[in-house]
Amino acid sequence: MSGLFNLGKQVFAGGLWGLRRFDRWRAGNPPMRSSAAYQFDPYPSFAQMQSRGNILRSYANQGWLVLGYDEVQALLLDKRFSTDARNNRFFYNLARIACAGLPVPMVDKPGLLNLDPPQHTPVRKLVTQGLVKKFITAQTEFISELADVLLDQAEAGSGTNFDFVSKLAQPLPALVIAKMMGVEEQHRGKFQQWSEAIMGAMMIDQPELMRDAAQAAEDMRTYMRPLLNRPAQSGQANLIELLLQAEEHNHALSREEVLSNCILLLTAGHETTTRLLANGLLTLLRHPEQLELLRQRPELMDGFIEEVLRYEPPIQVTLRFVREDLIFFGKKFKRNQVALVYIAAANRDPKKIENPEVFDILREPVRHVSFGHGIHQCLGMSLARLEAKIVFEKMLQRYSNLKLGRDGEIWGMNPFFRGPNRLPLETRP
Template identity: 40%
Template sequence: MRLKEKIQFKMNQFLLTSLSVVEQGIHGVSLNVLSKDLIADPYPYYNRVRNKAPLYYSMAIRAWWVTSFDLVQEVLVDKRFGVDVRRYEKRWKKILANLDEERRERFDNPSMLGLDPPDHSRIRRLASKGFLHKYIQSLEPRIKDIVDFCLQRIDNGPMFDIVESLAKPLPAIVIAEMMGLPASDHEQFQAWSEDLIVATSTRETEKIEKGQLAARQLINYFRKIIKERRGNPGSDLIGQLILAEDAGDKLTEMELYNTCNLLLVAGHETTTRLIGNGVYLLLQSPDLWAQLREDPSKIPNAVEEMLRFEPPVQATQRFVTQDMEFHGKKLKRGDVILIGIAAGNRDPNTSDNPDVFDIWREKVNQVSFGYGIHLCIGASLARMEAKVAFETLLEKFPHMALVDENPRWGDNAFFRGHEKLDVYKESSQGATADLS
């Protein structure tokens, strides 16, 4: 990062923190995503903002926040909100001023997550073919083998880190196999994915630079792999995308790299956090672990509740495509709207006792995989990985317990999870929690 950028960045940080203090003074609430208190427990903040106004303009970050369940869904299906920043000159002018050639190329070629229709629809249609529900269901035995493999590697000590041992490697190995990538590379993907995610919400220039380097390395990695595979594409995800590209104008070269890149990265940190957050939530009360062990058929419902209660992706973003009036507020073209996924999930108008983690809820209302045209492609896969992970953990470690009742949350306000979560294989409370 150049010196000018560094100074600009520090000034922005300072401005955000100062304006948050002012906002707090005027409105009694502010969602400062860099604040340590908010990162430790964001839900009281989301509740306060929702109570104030479900569509709220934050002067500190100069963006709108949407925090009720219905509004989150409404914005995500409304075509007047888009994701492609390149359509808003006032936004991209500032971004472009700081980009070197390489980053400019990435900016000019967003992945489907940063594209509006029709390009989005075309790329998504192709990529979705590799994630059909029936195919994902057929992966269950292989996913079970991978979970067993991860847990077999744990040493004989009394405790282990669930994030490092299972939550991280499982999604990395599964997606690498689906894409036909060498298993030996999966630790490298994890490292790149982590660097990219860390860079999305940090004050430290070093971490931002690491994220930029990871983005560069990933593109180069796929350039090499795709070059090697062109003569012999095969039937895996990458093969399908290469064949689609060869069949006509469906994917440009850069779209192909970007789609591979996104598929590799999107499922890592998210599914890792789902499993980590789920273990944490279930072990908060040893009874839950024992109850679920008694009735594993409830695991899928418990996974939905984990997604609702502690969603790995806390918020996403949209741009306003035209000047308009929306729920009594005047929105301007290019305005940013932050979609409060986690806030919507805790809306009392949609869930009874939303701040209670209840795996027996009859209907779990959550938008943790998004909604509308960008609804997560990997939702079935993530659910399947989590289901198999919990089934196996409950079977292998019937009396598992948290080592630390209050483990530290990772310091990213947009991706919520623990970087490390140590558990005892056997708890001293195991006998009392055992219902059998």
Template identity: 30%
Template sequence: MDSETLLARISDYASRPNPYPLYAELREAGPVVWQAGGNCLIGGYHHIAALLHDPRMSADPRTRGEETQKPPFLRLDDPEHHRLRTLAMRPFGPPHTPGRVDSMRGEIDRITKELLEPFETGGQIDIVDDFAYPLPVTVICRLLGVPREDEPLFRGWSDALVAAADLKPDQDSTDTRKAGDQARIEMGGYLVNLAEQRRGQPSGDLLSALVNEPDPALRLTREELAETAVLLLIAGHETTVNLITNGVLTLLRQPEQQDLLRREPELLPRAVEELLRYEPPVHMRERIPHSDIDVAGTRIPAGTSVILVLGAGNRDPRRFQDPDRFDPTRTDTQHLGFGSGIHFCYGAPLARLEAYTALGALLPRLAEARLVQDPPPYRQNAMLRGPRHLPVQL
């Protein structure tokens, strides 16, 4: 089929259960595959990795020349990105030392056990609604200091923000963008008001740490505090929901790998890395070159929307042996599941810990479980890909 329609076909909801044949077509079509809308796709591992580290590539959508409001620091470039990322990371503790994430191990274990208690009675459960969603949401809300009774507020806001963040050829959906903007405003307002209640009264949570920063030169403005708090909450759970759910789905489809992990639980950390390669929670990232660049002999003009298909790079046979096979014993798992370069996911340690804890606790219960529906219903978003529901009979 016409390679110029690849993004449209990848974005088509019918492709959500299995986009990998389209990713293979993308890699086969060439290092750079131009689309009908003027943007281009790149699906080879080595080219994606190089561009994620290329300082000429911008994450800021304003690089295209569009008049838009300042994006969250996830979509900013250095030095502004570095400043805001550093400030957001400070409450987690010094780099390379035990910090808040390590201190949450016991709490994550307790939350996991609480969520699994209803599973003991058997019957049908939804892995997403009953486990994979509430676990990371509860963890990030407790890290931020959100009252437990307010946690349900974030489901609707998160869904609207994720829908607005999708990369699709028809991205001019005004209603979707407006809903996303409104959700960002409401969530940001809620979190800033919560933080302000703790100004001068530190309470040990992340919001309290951000609003009580002792160095005046490092304090966030109200707008920056809102954007940073929203990003921490969304990034702190959305991708982890997909990672856990995709992991359960993969293991239920491959009982022999389940058996292996039950026999050798020490392989679980390696299995999580393999899941991040095999079924990553994030499948695409957009970058825009500041200046003309050359990729494998193809000139990409400045301002072009370049979509790096991480999900295709993770299964590139030029990088990984037998890439379409899920292998928990694989030692070469230098995946793109958390991106790479300056925008590498700073929530990676928390996501890994949650996935490791969740899958380890679920493994004994999956031995006699079966999928009620395969493929399950997926979320609309092609970029943040994962099942919307995963009904399982225990």
């Protein structure tokens, strides 16, 4: 049985390789995704593809690449496109085989991101009640203290040179969400591990990672179930309590829905914020004149964060599944196809953004779709912006002489996310 499975995997990988080559040839042979040039700077590839059209056919992905700003916004508003992977039988069947009997993460017990209207609408209204501004702002002190603790630990462990990603950018967002959910301090580390494993659910060509993702999602559910039955604590309600209490027209989330959306909030908010923090710092280090400007004019911080979101979006590509045969900007999309929605290319669309290749923290207005658009637009924007502001301010205050470590950064390989997996810093005064 496992021999057959491995043979199938090899045939699948071989076929996919051929189709990818064909797609690349049609797009003008941009650099390979695995090449060092692409990892360092993927944007020339997007520009090259855009020069062939804002919507390109992709045979390897059984669908389309959508690259222009207007096209991306229009697609994300269009209800004929779905986020529910069950609308793509090929993907769903592959995922089910890989998950070997476990529920397919984010599909079989979906959080709101993977629901379409009409199911999505009430769930979004209820989850929004858990992420109200007052509750997010109340996390400021905790985030600030946590950032200090993590930086103190980094310095105690490795002195003035340390890896920003593993010491701060990776743990911080997971620990913040775990704390917001009322998880006790000694168990918060598990959230980081689960979140990282669940990210593997997007790698359809790596069944082992999908299986681990399914297991991690089930483990998190099992751990969290008793937390839903705890009596409410006095003082400010935590995120789980807010989600359990949320009500709209006599409708409330079921306990399993609360769990699904907690898993979504962790996974949607962790990897993305890690990437924003690491991309932001690295982009400043690559543009020392902008770093100096930000040091001199700290009031530019909000503008810097928006510009880095545009310039190096943590989510480069999002997915939609075509629900019915349709015409979109003159192209014939077929039911069951996939649309790869290139947020990263839209943010640099020269028809919409002046000098898109220039990183400029004075840019106004900063147009980007890094938090998505339409009914699924990010619900964690204000938390992500708050964490980023606290961390960047702290880095500039603590380290007057910030440099990229000699070994340089190591880029992550996940095609959906962009950000270094390792970012060595030298912080000696």
